[in-house]
Amino acid sequence: MAKKVLIxxxxxFEQVELTDPKKALExxxxxxxxxxxxxxxxxxxxxxxxxxxxxxxxxVDQTLDEVNAADFDALLLPGGQINPDxxxxxxxxxxxxxxxxxxxxxxxxxxxxxxLLVEADVVKGKTVxxxxxxxxxxxxxxxxxxxxxxAVDGQFITSRKPDDIPAFSKAVIEAxxxxxxx
Numbered sequence: 799m800a801k802k803v804l805i806x807x808x809x810x811f812e813q814v815e816l817t818d819p820k821k822a823l824e825x826x827x828x829x830x831x832x833x834x835x836x837x838x839x840x841x842x843x844x845x846x847x848x849x850x851x852x853x854x855x856x857x858v859d860q861t862l863d864e865v866n867a868a869d870f871d872a873l874l875l876p877g878g879q880i881n882p883d884x885x886x887x888x889x890x891x892x893x894x895x896x897x898x899x900x901x902x903x904x905x906x907x908x909x910x911x912x913x914l915l916v917e918a919d920v921v922k923g924k925t926v927x928x929x930x931x932x933x934x935x936x937x938x939x940x941x942x943x944x945x946x947x948x949a950v951d952g953q954f955i956t957s958r959k960p961d962d963i964p965a966f967s968k969a970v971i972e973a974x975x976x977x978x979x980x
Contacts (some may be wrong), residue, residue: 802829806868810880813846813853814960815908821895822967828974831859835888847878862890867897871977877909886917904973906955908966925951925957
């Protein structure tokens, strides 16, 4: 049975931080499901941000209300400034992050994605990395913040930016491969 990763995102996700890890996971034989709140610019799709302007849309497979953490082997949180800032205001999104953390399953976040980990209050004592502008938020939430390509601390996998995607994707695939299927 194939392993499954939930990708939690909404309008404004950094395009390559969703599409490139998604492709790497799928190329490794791991199923992906993109979940988003009901309220998106276009029903059934979320619009990416491509570095300095709006990018391409990605199909939404399920709404937040339809997903259950127990059905997945890991959670992936793409960055982009807009995406996690919107999601941390969604009670269901924050609750899902907490459920994955409580389950012990891998939780991977890149760039601004760790903002959701701060909002879920799950980074205290964890070693993480992120985009420079949210590192103070992570420190204030009790995290040990490092500046490196990928930081792995138990179930947490974090990276800083698009340049880190190959190392980030590799770490996520390794973590998912080590899990017992949901």
